[in-house]
Each structure stands twice: as structure tokens, then as C-alpha cells.
């Protein structure tokens with residue numbers, strides 16, 4: 001059974017399914033003292049998911065293996081990307097063929113390998129920007145109970161044996177090892193070039209060089 005487009009879909013995607021799981025299991029961070037509200041991706045956030053989780057209509061495999069999200073301050077990058085990292089750790093994000101209606105089916109990473117999701121950044125403060133909303137989204141909703149995971153202050157222990165954790169200075173030694181998903185957060189004063197995505201630099205060292213006024217990063 002191959003893919004069957006619905007309503008003029010241009011390509012198959014797991015993006016809608018990922019968004020549905022975010023809404024089902026996560027809450028909106030920074031929502032104040034009132035009742036927790038489910039995290040519902042905005043239209044632009046949904047569009048990003050639809051493209052990020054695009055599938056090949058013949059093989060059903062993921063088409064994109066990395067993504068860059070560049071949006072103004074206050075758009076909701078930090079909580080949204082926190083939601084993507086939780087999705088990669090817990091939700092059904094790995095393609096698993098088509099159902100009887102020709103729609104994509106997915107399974108969690110834990111069905112394939114032990115997930116290790118790293119939140120990486122050049123400074124601890126930058127990791128915190130994503131880490132705090134991530135914990136809030138997880139703790140306020142049903143995800144922790146449903147998936148039997150333990151969102152601790154310094155890392156999230158997954159029942160699969162995997163983890164979600166923030167990493168700063170140790171990034172170079174471990175970043176590529178067994179990592180299911182990583183977010184590299186750019187420094188606010190400098191854009192993030194494609195070279196940096198391919199070859200992660202050691203954040204502390206590059207920060208020091210930058211502060212010393214050297215504009216060329218030899219490691220990158």
C-alpha cells in the first residue's frame with residue numbers, strides 16, 4: 001500500500017502527527033497560574049513540523065535530517081524546539097510504513113534504539129532558554145506519567161534507558177555519539193553557518209576566541 005494523498009497534500013509527512021502528540025501530552029509553558037493549557041503549535045510552528053517531518057512517498061523514509069529555525073525574538077523558538085526534542089525522545093516520530101488508508105504510520109525512537117537527545121549551546125544560559133520551557137512542558141502535562149519518564153532538573157530519564165539532557169562545554173567529545181536529535185543554539189551575536197552544523201565546535205573554546213577578538217574559527 002503506497003501513500004495516498006488527502007486534500008491535495010503535496011508530500012506525506014509525520015508533522016501533523018507530531019503536532020497532535022505535542023497537544024495531547026504537553027502543556028504551554030509560561031502560562032501563569034491558571035489551568036494548564038495544552039501546547040498547540042501555532043500555524044507557523046505546524047508548517048515547520050510538516051516540512052521537517054516530510055517523508056518520501058515511495059520509500060516512506062524521512063527526507064530531511066537537519067533543520068534550521070530562524071525567527072524573531074518572542075516567536076516561541078525555545079518552547080517549540082523544546083517540544084521537538086521531547087517528541088524525538090518519547091513520541092512516534094520514526095516512519096513505520098503506511099496504514100490501510102495510505103497514511104503514514106510512526107513508532108518512537110525507543111523501538112529502534114535508545115534515544116539520547118542533547119540540548120547544546122555555546123553557553124549555559126543559552127541551554128537554559130530551551131531547557132526550562134522543555135521541563136515545564138513535560139512536567140505540566142500527562143507525558144511524564146504516560147511515558148513513565150522522570151524530568152529532573154539536570155536531565156530527563158526516559159523509561160527506555162535514554163535521556164534528554166543539556167550539554168555545554170563537553171559538547172565536542174560527545175555530541176555525535178549515539179545522538180538521536182540535537183539542537184545547536186547560535187550565539188545571539190553571530191549567525192549559524194552550515195559549516196558549524198556539519199562540524200560542531202567546542203562551545204567554550206569558540207566563545208573564548210570570539211571574545212579575544214578573533215573572527216576566524218579554525219575549528220569550524
Ligand SMILES: Nc1ncnc2c1ncn2[C@@H]1O[C@H](COP(=O)(O)OP(=O)(O)O)[C@@H](O)[C@H]1O
Nearest residue numbers: 028029030040041042073074075076077078079
Ligand atoms: N504554540 C504556542 N502556544 C502558546 N504559546 C506559545 C506557543 N509557542 C510559544 N509560546 C509562548 O511564546 C512565548 C515566547 O517564547 P520565547 O521563548 O520568548 O520565544 P523565542 O525563543 O523565539 O524568543 C513564551 O511565553 C511561550 O510560552
Ligand SMILES: [Mg+2]
Nearest residue numbers: 077078079129
Ligand atoms: Mg528563546
